[in-house]
Amino acid sequence: MKPQVYKDDRPVEYFTGFHERVRAGRPDWAYGLVRSLVTPYMLVVNRARVIDSDKIPVEGPVIIAPNHFSFMDHFFVAAFIRRDVNFMAKSQLFKRPMQFIFTHGGVFPVLRGRHDEEAFKTAHAVLGRGDVVVMYAEGGRSRSGELGEAKPGIGRLALETGATVVPTAISGSQHARDWRRLQFPKVTVQYGDPIRFDAVVEEPTREQSQAASQIVFERIEKLYYGLRREGRRHAVRQSRAARAARRAAERAGGRTVGRA
DSSP states (O other): OOOOOOOOOSOGGGGHHHHHHHHHSOOOHHHHHHHHHHHHHHHHHSOOEEEOGGGSOSSSOEEEEEOOOOTTHHHHHHTTSSSOEEEEEEGGGOOTTHHHHHHHTTEEEEOTTSOOHHHHHHHHHHHHTTOEEEOOTTSSOOSSSSOOOOOHHHHHHHHHHOOEEEEEEEESGGGTTGGGGTOOOOOEEEEOOOEEOOOOSSOOOHHHHHHHHHHHHHHHHHHHHHHHHHOHHHHHHHHHHHHHHHHHHHHHHHHHHHHO
């Protein structure tokens, strides 16, 4: 396993163009091209399945907040939903040839090991135009195969913008590259119920941000450990039952209104 690199010594100015492109508009043709190429691979090799993608609001600013085990998590989160997303990714990934794909695919850098306000400014720009940002709740990739700890970044962004947060669990992606050993892991992504925090007029404190992040992370933990304990089939059955119950409640409500 390669050691983690937590500091990028390149100057801040090196990343200005990446931020400017994402702030200027939505992902372009490269986004759709990469998705069309990667999705069949994930379906076949990783047996990927997504549960409750309908919980992502169809419009308005949204922060998708998943746990993080693998570089492939970017693709697992975004490939099977209808809305295009913008990713916050560690700056070390912005190297040729991948930085071309990132630049055109809605990915923007965060400088780990430094206080990077530019990443938050870019996230604000994306959410300000009503789009979607993916930001990992743990702030980085867990290499232990277990969930890490919530970092305050998710909470800060949610409190500053008032955007809807969708807690998301990714199970199995820590084994996404085991195909090299002729093992083909099964990856499941489950989206949770959206959370909306009241926007803080003044800059939220670190304590407020951490508290909001912890609320989100507890939802992620519940989803993730539910998938690990009960398995994907159980989660799918629960999801279908919940949808059927909602539809029945809506029909019953409609009949009540009609009689009134």
